Structures are given as C-alpha cells and as structure tokens.
Amino acid sequence: MPLEEFHARGWFEEPKTQNSVAHGIGTQNMLELTPHSGQKPFKKLFDWGVLFPYVAQVVRSEKFEYRQVTEIVHNDAVLKHAIKQAAEQTLREQRYAKNGHRLLTRSASGDQEAQEEEDEKRGISYQAILRKQEQRAISILKDMGSTLNNGLLAFTSWILYKLLPCFLSGVVTNTKQIEMLKTATERSPGTPLIFVPLHRSHLDYIMVTWILTNNDIRSPLVAAGNNLQIPVFGGLLRGLGAFFIKRKIDPVEGKKDVLYRAALHLYLTHALKQGHNVEFFIEGGRTRTGKPCMPKGGILSVIVNAFMDGSIPDALLVPVSVNYERLVDGNFVREQKGEKKIPESFGKAISGIWKALKSNYGLMRIDFNEPYSIRELVNSYNKIAREDGNIAKVYKPSARVLQHNQSTSSLYGTDVVCEEHRNLIESISRQVVFDCAAATSVMSTNAIAFLLLTRFRNGAEEQILSEALDDLRNSLSGCKDIGFSGESSQIVAYACDLLGSGLVTRTRDENGRLVIKPVNSVESFIELAYYSNMLTPHFALSSILLTTFHSLLPETENKKDAAVSRKKLIDTALENCQIYRYEFILNKPTQVLENLLYQQLDDLMISGCVLTEELHDDLPNGVESRRLANALADCLDEDDYDDVRAGEADEPKLLFASETPAQQRYICEVLAPFAWTYVTVAQSLQILHKNSMLESEFISFVINDLSSKVKRGSCIYAESISTDSVRNCLKLLEKWSVIEVCNQQGMRLISLNTLYEMSRESLNSIVKKIDAIVPKFNSGYFSVTP
Numbered sequence: 001m002p003l004e005e006f007h008a009r010g011w012f013e014e015p016k017t018q019n020s021v022a023h024g025i026g027t028q029n030m031l032e033l034t035p036h037s038g039q040k041p042f043k044k045l046f047d048w049g050v051l052f053p054y055v056a057q058v059v060r061s062e063k064f065e066y067r068q069v070t071e072i073v074h075n076d077a078v079l080k081h082a083i084k085q086a087a088e089q090t091l092r093e094q095r096y097a098k099n100g101h102r103l104l105t106r107s108a109s110g111d112q113e114a115q116e117e118e119d120e121k122r123g124i125s126y127q128a129i130l131r132k133q134e135q136r137a138i139s140i141l142k143d144m145g146s147t148l149n150n151g152l153l154a155f156t157s158w159i160l161y162k163l164l165p166c167f168l169s170g171v172v173t174n175t176k177q178i179e180m181l182k183t184a185t186e187r188s189p190g191t192p193l194i195f196v197p198l199h200r201s202h203l204d205y206i207m208v209t210w211i212l213t214n215n216d217i218r219s220p221l222v223a224a225g226n227n228l229q230i231p232v233f234g235g236l237l238r239g240l241g242a243f244f245i246k247r248k249i250d251p252v253e254g255k256k257d258v259l260y261r262a263a264l265h266l267y268l269t270h271a272l273k274q275g276h277n278v279e280f281f282i283e284g285g286r287t288r289t290g291k292p293c294m295p296k297g298g299i300l301s302v303i304v305n306a307f308m309d310g311s312i313p314d315a316l317l318v319p320v321s322v323n324y325e326r327l328v329d330g331n332f333v334r335e336q337k338g339e340k341k342i343p344e345s346f347g348k349a350i351s352g353i354w355k356a357l358k359s360n361y362g363l364m365r366i367d368f369n370e371p372y373s374i375r376e377l378v379n380s381y382n383k384i385a386r387e388d389g390n391i392a393k394v395y396k397p398s399a400r401v402l403q404h405n406q407s408t409s410s411l412y413g414t415d416v417v418c419e420e421h422r423n424l425i426e427s428i429s430r431q432v433v434f435d436c437a438a439a440t441s442v443m444s445t446n447a448i449a450f451l452l453l454t455r456f457r458n459g460a461e462e463q464i465l466s467e468a469l470d471d472l473r474n475s476l477s478g479c480k481d482i483g484f485s486g487e488s489s490q491i492v493a494y495a496c497d498l499l500g501s502g503l504v505t506r507t508r509d510e511n512g513r514l515v516i517k518p519v520n521s522v523e524s525f526i527e528l529a530y531y532s533n534m535l536t537p538h539f540a541l542s543s544i545l546l547t548t549f550h551s552l553l554p555e556t557e558n559k560k561d562a563a564v565s566r567k568k569l570i571d572t573a574l575e576n577c578q579i580y581r582y583e584f585i586l587n588k589p590t591q592v593l594e595n596l597l598y599q600q601l602d603d604l605m606i607s608g609c610v611l612t613e614e615l616h617d618d619l620p621n622g623v624e625s626r627r628l629a630n631a632l633a634d635c636l637d638e639d640d641y642d643d644v645r646a647g648e649a650d651e652p653k654l655l656f657a658s659e660t661p662a663q664q665r666y667i668c669e670v671l672a673p674f675a676w677t678y679v680t681v682a683q684s685l686q687i688l689h690k691n692s693m694l695e696s697e698f699i700s701f702v703i704n705d706l707s708s709k710v711k712r713g714s715c716i717y718a719e720s721i722s723t724d725s726v727r728n729c730l731k732l733l734e735k736w737s738v739i740e741v742c743n744q745q746g747m748r749l750i751s752l753n754t755l756y757e758m759s760r761e762s763l764n765s766i767v768k769k770i771d772a773i774v775p776k777f778n779s780g781y782f783s784v785t786p
C-alpha cells in the first residue's frame with residue numbers, strides 16, 4: 001500500500017471532523033522522517049475546538065448501547081449448573097480430606113442419610129459449600145467484568161490526543177482499512193467484529209480502542225490478563241472495555257476450575273450475543289522476541305464455539321497488525337537472559353509513563369486487515385476437506401453444552417472447546433497469526449537492525465548500510481509493506497537515532513567516514529534481534545532452504561561441480577522445517593509447505609543463489625538460469641507445482657553458485673542464531689542422563705552454556721541467548737518423545753525418554769539432526785571468491 005494512501009493528519013492540527021482525529025502522522029513530509037516534536041502535554045488545554053468533538057463523540061456513541069454482560073451471566077442456567085458442579089467437587093475434596101480412606105459418596109453408598117450424618121459429624125455442610133461457590137461466582141464475574149463507558153472513552157481519547165505527541169511522532173492507520181471495517185459492519189449488522197492483534201506492547205490495548213472510538217466504530221471488550229488489574233490503571237482499563245481473565249485458569253495441577261471456566265465462557269458468549277465487538281491477543285502475552293508467538297486457542301475457541309453451537313450466526317475476525325519504531329515498554333532482555341519478569345504494579349506503571357513522556361519512540365503503525373467471516377472460513381475448510389475426500393475433517397455446527405479439555409499452562413491457551421473443533425481452532429488461529437505477521441509493516445528500526453545482524457555485525461560505513469537498505473527495500477517491494485519512505489541515508493540516520501547509543505554506535509574512521517556498528521554487548525544484540533526479528537519470518541523459508549542446500553553439498557575440490565538433487569533438497573528442507581515448528585508458522589493451513597519450498601527455490605534461482613546443472617556450464621553467471629526460473633515462476637501457479645514434481649526424475653541437479661557466496665551467507669545468517677540455540681539445547685540433553693530436572697533449571701543451564709559459548713567466541717550470536725527459543729526447542733523435543741515433561745505440584749519436571757536414556761547413540765542422532773540446521777560458514781563454500 002503506497003504511503004500516500006495513508007491518512008496524513010497532523011497531531012497538532014485540531015480535529016476538523018471527528019472521524020479524522022485518530023490518525024496523526026503529521027503531514028506527508030513529516031512521514032518522511034519527522035523529528036520528534038517534543039510537544040508539551042496539554043498545550044491549549046481548554047481549547048473548545050479540540051474539546052468539542054470529544055463531547056460530541058459521547059453524545060454520538062450513545063447509539064452503542066453498552067449493556068453490562070455480568071448481570072445476564074449471573075442468571076444463566078449453565079452458570080448455576082457450574083456452581084453446583086464446583087460445590088460437589090469441593091464436597092468430595094472435603095470428605096476425602098476429613099475421612100481419608102473411609103470415603104462415602106452419595107452415589108457409591110446409596111445411603112444419603114448416612115452420608116449426611118457423617119458429614120454433619122465432621123462439620124461438612126453441602127449448603128454452606130454451595131453458598132460459598134455462589135459467592136465465588138459473583139466475585140469471579142465482578143473481577144472479570146468490563147465497565148465500558150462512553151464518557152470515559154471520549155475523555156481518554158482527548159487525554160491521549162494531548163499526550164501521545166509527547167512520545168510518538170505519529171500513529172499511522174489506513175483510512176481505506178477503516179472504511180472497510182465500517183462497510184463490513186454495515187453489510188452484516190449485528191455481527192460482532194473480533195479484533196485479533198499480534199501483541200507487542202501494553203499500549204496495543206489502548207491504541208486499537210482509541211483508533212476505533214475516534215472513527216465511530218464500536219469499541220471492543222478487550223480480554224486483558226489479570227496482571228494488569230493494578231490500582232487505578234486496572235479500573236481505567238476496565239472502563240475502557242477491558243475484561244480481566246486469569247493467566248492460569250487451573251492454579252492447582254490436575255484440578256479444573258469448572259466455575260471459572262464456565263464464567264469466562266458465558267461472559268464472552270453473552271457479550272457476543274449482545275452485539276459487543278471483542279478484542280483478544282491470540283499469542284497470550286507480548287512477544288519477547290519480536291516475531292510472532294505460537295497462537296493460544298482459548299479465547300478463540302469460545303468464539304468459534306459460540307458460532308458452532310448457533311449462539312451467534314457469525315462473527316468477523318479482523319487480524320490487526322501493530323508495530324512500533326521503538327517499543328514503549330522498554331525491552332525484554334532480562335527475560336531472554338532467563339531472569340523472571342518483574343510483575344506490573346502501580347509504581348512501575350507510573351515510572352514507565354513518566355519515562356515514556358520524556359522520550360521519543362517514533363511512529364506507531366496499526367493495520368486492520370481484511371476481516372474473515374467465521375462462517376465462510378469454516379465453509380472453506382470444509383470445502384477443502386470434501387475435495388480431499390476427508391469427510392472426517394468436515395466441521396459440523398452442533399448444539400452442545402459446555403465441555404472442557406486439558407488446559408495448557410496459560411489462560412489464553414486454555415481449551416474451553418469441544419474436542420472435535422480442536423483442529424478447526426488451530427487452523428484458524430495459525431491463519432490469523434500468519435496473516436497478521438505478513439501484513440505487519442516494516443519500520444525503519446526493523447530494517448536497520450535486520451541489516452546489522454545479518455550482514456554487518458562488525459559494522460559498516462554509512463553509505464554501504466544505505467545501499468544495503470536500498471537492496472532490502474527493493475527485495476521487499478511488492479511483498480511487504482514498508483512503513484517508511486525517503487532517502488535510505490536519511491532513514492539510516494533516523495533509525496540509528498531511535499535505536500539509540502545503547503544499541504548502535506556511530507564513529508568516524510581514519511578517513512572521516514561514518515561507521516555504524518551494533519554495540520558489542522549481549523544485551524544490545526538481544527534487543528537488536530527483537531527489532532530485526534520482525535523480518536525474520538519473511539526470510540525463514542529461504543533461509544531454511546539455502547542452509548539445507550549447503551548442508552547437502554558434498555565436500556569436493558571443484559565447488560562448481562557440487563550438485564544436489566532437487567527432490568533431496570526439498571525433502572530434507574521439509575524435515576528441517578519441522579525442527580522450527582514451534583518457532584515459526586511457515587505456511588497457512590490452506591497452503592502446502594512443499595509447494596512453498598518449490599516457489600522459494602525458484603526465487604533463489606532467480607536471485608542467483610542456486611544454479612541448475614546444464615545451464616551452469618555455458619553460462620557462468622547464471623543469467624540464463626535466472627531467465628528460465630523467471631519464466632517458470634511467471635507461468636506456474638501453486639497447483640502446477642505438483643505437475644512439475646511429477647517430472648522431476650529427469651530434472652537437472654542444483655549446483656552451488658560460486659558467484660554469490662556473500663548473498664547466500666546473508667540469507668543463511670537469518671536463522672543461524674536460532675539454530676545455535678537449538679543445537680545447544682540438544683547438546684545439553686546429556687545432563688538429563690539418569691537425572692530428571694526442573695524445566696526452569698534446565699533452561700538456566702542452557703542459557704549459561706550459550707552465554708559461555710558467546711563469551712568464548714565459539715558462538716558469534718549473542719542473541720542466541722533466548723529463553724523463548726529454548727522453550728520452543730523443548731516443546732519440539734517433547735513432541736519427538738525425546739524428553740518427557742511431568743507436572744509435580746505445579747512444577748514442570750523434565751527427563752529423558754527411556755530410549756534416549758538407554759542409548760547414547762540415539763541422543764547423538766538427535767544432536768546431529770538438529771545440527772543440520774546450523775549453517776557451516778567455514779565449509780569452504782562460503783569463502784569461495786567470486
């Protein structure tokens with residue numbers, strides 16, 4: 001989307017019409033690298049020209065009748081049933097605790113009177129337990145419920161209008177996307193919009209609501225973690241639409257909190273039935289790495305269920321992409337290094353806001369992507385399943401009662417879902433995350449951090465970095481939205497200013513040329529990786545493919561003759577993609593990964609990173625191979641790749657392109673830090689030999705090991721020190737049944753599976769398998785001089 005299409009109203013211009021208030025990016029010129037305004041908050045505080053539109057907004061927004069959902073849920077029969085269930089569960093526990101083995105249950109003994117006498121003797125009263133559970137239901141709903149208020153929304157909008165310019169140089173949205181949302185609501189009146197942003201900052205909650213309110217789109221009820229239920233701010237968020245949910249739904253392992261689950265399920269279902277729009281963060285928490293986290297299905301499952309059981313006729317899922325040039329929340333370096341998160345508190349919030357108001361975080365960008373109708377999504381999945389003859393995978397709407405399955409550790413991961421819909425929810429959630437990530441705009445800081453980490457870890461002259469930025473922009477054009485424009489040299493300077501001297505240094509060399517370098521510390525590389533990782537998913541497939549290609553190239557004297565079969569490459573790359581299954585979503589559920597790899601291979605041939613056999617001999621610079629690959633890519637659509645593969649037996653082999661080793665290296669560098677983390681986890685497994693360990697201890701062990709490798713220089717990627725990636729690798733090893741994870745009194749204990757406990761060879765084979773994804777930059781292929 002060209003930048004010209006973005007609404008370009010200035011922060012400091014007074015809103016002429018209410019609909020334009022929310023988009024402040026200065027003028028078109030300001031978009032091209034506006035210096036931070038440093039506006040004083042509350043300048044022209046009582047300017048009626050500014051205030052009036054907000055007063056008008058309160059009046060206008062009365063058309064959205066914000067019915068409080070809590071009272072409706074109180075009287076729901078399903079909640080009453082859950083209260084009874086919870087009371088019976090507690091009764092059983094109390095009987096067990098007091099009677100031990102002499103447990104009598106009504107159903108078992110058949111003698112209710114005897115049981116009640118026994119209960120009375122032991123001071124157990126079912127009625128008292130029931131009353132307690134009723135009280136608990138009331139308090140859960142009170143803790144949870146939003147108090148969405150139009151007056152507060154308008155007042156906060158006005159405050160934000162005054163405050164945001166103090167620390168952001170603009171908030172960019174696209175007016176066409178806003179129009180699209182309005183059209184969608186007009187076309188399907190009463191169908192709730194479900195906003196699903198990828199979560200980067202606590203500011204996301206506020207900004208999405210702010211943009212919507214200022215554009216007369218009904219503000220959503222927002223699922224917020226109860227970690228944000230802090231004095232003053234908790235109440236404020238609640239008034240702006242937040243409803244609070246527990247991060248861990250079942251605090252006691254193995255015991256389901258039936259009452260809480262029912263309350264959450266009913267609250268959300270009734271909110272949808274009342275026509276409320278809803279917003280939730282499908283990743284659960286904020287990304288710590290800068291790339292999307294794997295989706296958690298909990299909240300989505302309630303929404304999909306409400307559709308499947310006919311509670312609502314449809315809902316429109318709106319993937320929202322949010323990005324910041326500089327993250328207002330600070331950074332996640334401590335957590336990546338294995339330290340515990342400092343919980344949110346009133347003091348922390350105040351000091352955070354104070355610090356933010358005195359800083360410059362550049363632009364914020366919000367994109368509302370095309371809504372999916374859940375109904376249409378289910379129909380399209382069903383169509384594919386029918387075409388594949390996979391009738392078992394056809395999802396049928398059905399009336400049903402609430403049913404719960406095993407939950408994962410975070411609330412957002414809790415499955416309040418029918419088992420038969422599990423695949424459907426997983427497919428939808430992966431598709432939403434994939435689309436959100438693909439539609440996220442590349443900010444200036446993302447591009448510069450990416451170049452520094454993949455190409456210029458030891459620094460580069462400003463001019464060379466600018467040229468590399470030009471190349472990157474060209475390579476992204478048409479496939480990624482770029483959130484900046486202007487001369488690359490100016491963008492380099494601007495982004496370096498925003499990243500700050502803690503992350504990049506700018507010094508003059510002996511010839512007076514400006515050299516830009518990442519600050520050489522673990523902390524700065526981890527933080528730079530956060531910004532760079534926004535681009536990592538985009539290059540992930542080509543990085544896997546090219547790293548795999550290099551791992552398959554034989555060691556030979558004549559590098560130009562080294563050949564790999566296309567099939568072997570794709571098959572091995574597919575296996576390597578599986579290694580990253582918890583790190584990246586590489587394809588949409590509707591896309592075939594193998595086909596995407598074939599497409600990537602064509603792209604690598606077009607860019608001259610891989611050559612083909614017969615064409616290589618007479619055309620050393622690969623021009624002809626590029627032409628052929630171009631022609632192929634032009635005439636093939638995804639389905640045609642199946643036919644191409646059918647004839648692959650007589651296909652020419654793939655050859656090493658000796659003219660482009662540097663270019664190949666940059667692509668392999670993209671995933672190299674992740675590969676180092678994974679291989680270190682695999683190597684560390686040996687300490688589990690005859691020794692189970694707390695997961696947290698094992699993670700610390702790996703992080704320490706990575707830190708010493710980085711210190712010694714045996715691993716050049718300080719950003720490999722990543723708790724998130726260690727965890728993702730552990731999930732993979734659990735999936736492969738290499739390790740077993742069991743819960744003991746709420747703590748996760750890991751141990752080797754019997755096969756790997758018994759045989760060191762099996763464990764070595766795992767290390768070897770993972771080592772295949774580590775690029776071997778000393779193999780000789782990368783050092784070939786063109």
Ligand SMILES: O=P(O)(O)OC[C@H](O)CO
Nearest residue numbers: 224225226227228285286
């Ligand atoms: O990123 P977390 O884990 O601090 O959670 C942030 C969420 O917004 C909590 O509601």
